[in-house]
Amino acid sequence: MRNENHTMKEEFKRCLTLVGDRLESFFTGDYPYKTLLESMRFSLLAGGKRIRPVICLKFCEAAGGDMQKALRPACALEMLHTYSLIHDDLPCMDDDDFRRGMPSNHIKFGEFTATLAGDALQAAAFETLIKTDLPPAAVVEMARIMAEAAGVHGICGGQYLDMQDKRQVYDELEKVHRLKTAALISAAARIGVIAGGGSPEQIIAAQHYALAVGMAFQVRDDLLDITATAEELGKPIGSDKKNDKITFASLMSEGKCEEIVRAETEKAISALEGAFDDPFFLIWLAQMLAGRKR
Secondary structure: OHHHHHHHHHHHHHHHHHHHHHHOOOOOOOOOOHHHHHHHHHHHOOOOOOHHHHHHHHHHHHOOOOHHHHHHHHHHHHHHHHHHHHHHHOOOOOOOOEEOOEEOHHHHHOHHHHHHHHHHHHHHHHHHHHOOOOOHHHHHHHHHHHHHHHOOOOHHHHHHHHHHOOOOOHHHHHHHHHHHHHHHHHHHHHHHHHHOOOOHHHHHHHHHHHHHHHHHHHHHHHHHHHHOOHHHHOOOOOHHHHOOOOOHHHHOOHHHHHHHHHHHHHHHHHHHOOOOOOOHHHHHHHHHHHOOOO
């Protein structure tokens, strides 16, 4: 078991290196708006878990494809995710001063530059995706999935509901994070399967897996805001409580939150059964995310 865990960690690092090396090549050059490019690179290359691109790569592989075919879509997903983080941190949104142990984009570059950096990253995500060397029909479908995850039925709709701060029951909070968090993770999984030439049944299985992983991920995130250290999180702890933000951890006990994380993780793993020949990394990933400490 120890050797298997080590192997999976090494594979995870390999995926991170693939994505990180490719992301390094974006948004360079000496242009009059080079500070805007620096702002985009600052957040894009700040590290983070990069779960979405890894999920994209590994679902491509699980569907029988070459991860290189999914590398451009994986980078596009990370650009889209980074845009959402930059905008989430803005004073008019969550008003967070730190992200991943560093100043938030608007703290370092100013609010208008950060806003434009987010806008430009969202546009660049689609530009990057549509240049993918795959059959045009596959690229169009991937773009459709990513657009849906980015818009009112995904990130934007979820953030809007999150800002209303009227979520007093679990079902309402779940709706927020199905859109804000799980939608893009689901997009990453489905895009990966498409890049790998997978079947419609595999796309559905990937979606079920990712939606469950997304919910477990968010509940764990809310728990970490009250149980982790600032060093582990890379940002101040207790920010949700300080901002009177309703979270899974504020609605229910730590024990109940842990139950949800376990149940959603089991649901994710069950979704893979019979759909993929070699789902072991994806199973490990779901379990690793469920037990993460940061």
